[in-house]
Amino acid sequence: MDSRFPARTFAHLAALAGLGVACLTVPATAQVTAVAPAAAAQAETETATAPPQPTAQDRHIARLIAQLIPKYHISTMALNDEISERALDLYLDRFDPLKLYFYQSDIDQFKAYKDKIDDMVKKGDLTLAYSIFNRFTQRVDERVAVALELLDSEFDFSKEDYIIVDAEAAQYANSPEEARERWRRQIKYALLDLRDDGTEGDEARDLLRRRYKRYARRFKTYDNDDLLEAYLTSVTSAFDPHSTYMSPSTLDDFNISMGLKLQGIGAALREKDGNTVVMQVIPGGAASLDERLQPDDVIVSVGQGESGEMVDIVEMPLQDVVSLIRGNAGTVVRLGVKVGGKGTLEIYKLVRAQVELEQSAARGKIIDHEMPDGTKQKIGFINLPSFYMDMQAARENQADFRSSTRDVRRILMDFKTQGVQGVVIDLSRNGGGSLTEAINLTGLFINRGPVVQVKDSGGQINQYNDEEPGTVWSGPLVVQTSKFSASASEIFAGAIKDYNRGIIVGDPQTHGKGTVQTLMDLAERLFGTQRANYGALKVTLQQFYLPDGESTQRDGVAADIVLPSLTQKMDVAEGDLKYALETDRIDGARHDIYNLVPTDLLTELRQKSEQRVKADDEFIDLIRRIALFVKQKDEDTVPLEETAFMERRKELDAQKEEEKEELEQETDQEVYRDTFYNREVMNITGDYIEGLQRQQLVQSR
Structure with missing residues (x-):
């Protein structure tokens, strides 16, 4: 890429070429993908597979990244203990930003490696990435089991209660009892949120059951590329938020998207705390012409055509959300949007188009x-x-x-x-x-x-x-x-x-x-x-x-x-x-x-x-x-x-x-x-x- 062009980056060219959901400025939390339209549906029925393990190529890539990033990064900063500590924080935040899954004891165990990631990556040692991920999936299964049990119980909405919504103020649970209490409040909040949108009773509980089960299944389908990208991007993004690693499968998807000129709503999306957040609206795209969708809005559901079922996308992988939103020019997609991430759900009907x-x-x-x-x-x-x-x-x-x-x-x-x-x-x-x-x-x-x-x-x-x-x-x-x-x-x-x-x-x-x-x-x-x-x-x-x-x-x-x-x-x-x-x-x-x-x-x-x-x-x-x-x-x-x-x-x-x-x-x-x-x-x-x-x-x- 011609470095004379400013840091709208490589993906900006894709956006101007008409890629409806390509990211313009791609932070570590954003993705540029071109997934098959059936990907989201497949995620619902995917069966569990054995946990992924690093390959010889993965280890070779890690060593190469360890050489390239300090050599070319503008900061000239070495891959050192400071970067190591940042990388650990970013990797943990990538999976558990609201501190809902890990125990404090898990974090204390991982913190023993806070000044070792730099040396491990230089050697191509990826064992920590897999250890943290496997512990996380274990905790997800435990928490989802508790959530499904709690959904069968009654909640007293007249009692004074509160939920912590600031990730910085939240604390990891120290015991199963504390974790259960956190999840009781999470579910209570989710039920009130749905009630405000007119979804109550069994319908609301069933929706949450499906959401939590989907979240648990999501990580059962993670493969080597997913883990490698998550871990090495945590390392590169410790230098700055725009330095990322694109795995072989993501690079393939990106190259396909560049060639096909897929159409969509004309918005840059990112994943944040399990939500799909609008990062930027591309001038000349469908969303820009409609004018309602704005940066910081959260998309919570997607429907196809004039009357297709609104699919809940909370906790859905971003690449699957992208595949639901993207489609042929002239077709209709409906978005369930919470303006600014809060307030009443609005349904926006958009006609997909290339950016003109x-x-x-x-x-x-x-x-x-x-x-x-x-x-x-x-x-x-x-x-x-x-x-x-x-x-x-x-x-x-x-x-x-x-x-x-x-x-x-x-x-x-x-x-x-x-x-x-x-x-x-x-x-x-x-x-x-x-x-x-x-x-x-x-x-x-x-x-x-x-x-x-x-x-x-x-x-x-x-x-x-x-x-x-x-x-x-x-x-x-x-x-x-x-x-x-x-x-x-x-x-x-x-x-x-x-x-x-x-x-x-x-x-x-x-x-x-x-x-x-x-x-x-x-x-x-x-x-x-x-x-x-x-x-x-x-x-x-x-x-x-x-x-x-x-x-x-x-x-x-x-x-x-x-x-x-x-x-x-x-x-x-x-x-x-x-x-x-x-x-x-x-x-x-x-x-x-x-x-x-x-x-x-x-x-x-x-x-x-x-x-x-x-x-x-x-x-x-x-x-x-x-x-x-x-x-x-x-x-x-x-x-x-x-x-x-x-x-x-x-x-x-x-x-x-x-x-x-x-x-x-x-x-x-x-x-x-x-x-x-x-x-x-x-x-x-x-x-x-x-x-x-x-x-x-x-x-x-």
Whole structure:
């Protein structure tokens, strides 16, 4: 893979090619798979097999990973005792994140190896991986047996009770009695959750019986590839969350998916605590066009066609969930969704489709915006969902190949002919794309100069410049960002900020994805050919830096003017991932400084915006909802007394209903949506235009 492209990684190319459920940025918990559609059904009837055992090839792969990861990883960190301890934590969390299965005595026994995994992997010794897994499957069988027994008993929902929902606050059980009590509360919570969705009595209990039995069967079908991938990914992800090992079978699935261009809903999914969580919605896909499915939503069931049975997918392996959701373009799939993972179950009916470039392309609109004082400002608004390029056409030197830079250039030229006074570029849902495009697009707004610096694991720094002299738009520029603005978006926004070329408005900071990954085929590394399949190592080997030398890693790009939003409180940023690399800096590069963000004007813009936000009823209501969201997100426990449980759920449901109504008011894929939030962005832009003109710093051109 061309490492010049940013860390949307190898899988990003698959997503742009139309793979409906390919992951764009693949953390350790995510999968990119192309499983046969019958896989999920087969999992229900799979018979138990003998526990897997490591093979000679598995041991050889482990030794190879131990050599490659410290050699190529950007951190230059050795495979040492610190990595070993992290790897053990990640491996245990992979199987038992909520501490529901292992006993504390199990953990104490495993902890004896916390500083030995590094040495074991170097020797190709995988015995610990199998020992932990076999103990886990033993505990799963024990817990499921208890759960099935408890489901035959009665529960008192009028009694004051609670369940711990924060994994950090939870403790492993010390005895069978403690484990049984944990599971009594788990089942009580699950029954209340189902009751809130209208499923009660024998129907609810039968559903949970099937769910728990499926969970137990799931691990009976684990094979060598599954265990090898889980264990070695725990080791590689101890370096950073984007470095993973792809087993031979997963690599086969990935290559098939790349070739077949399978269709789906257009979303990146990951598994978290037994749930299927939406990681990102791909611009131009079915989910993006529908607009309801959002990052952090949890999918709990999947139905085929208009009326097929809704299959419960809680605790179902992600690859099986993917196979249920994926299908031919034009067919219907129904998703049972809990918005944000909480609240009432919603059923979303989606028509599967390939991701269409046209729907994810840059689009512009001229807004005649009325300012609070009654004056009018003519503002050009550009919606840019990704930094895209038709790479095949570009390689073939086609004169009219499609790219984000070419499309934005055309839009800007049109804006100029119609006399716009300022431009807003909306990157609030832009997860990145081509680094080349981020550089070229920045060049539309600066004369020439450095846009991004890239450092490799050897410490070598390469500088990537806009080489084309002149600008297409030299007037007032506002860049709208959010916590979902990642990778190439951060390169563009950061360069605009370093050059003092325009102002950044949105969440306090962008996503913070400042690294580059590449995929190494292990057989090719060993033999110089892909004649065998040893899987692949995805390793973080480069890091981005802005012109002034700051890295976009973890800290992202800070907004000049912050607006209230729910997204800024979601745990969806790079810094929320375990063992995310820290930020650092290098020497800055020499570049022009545009006098377009005077300190006094920026202070004035902030003050005016704050006053409007404080007086706006819709922002006041949003701030109330943000406070409720944060309160419930930070809770370690949930009440299990029915009245208290339902009151808490009612609060959540009311908030989700308000958000749903807001979405319904936003018609399909508008370039600019006339919401209170966007109106405030326009107010800021109008003030910015007026301020620059007042100080005679710029003319709209």
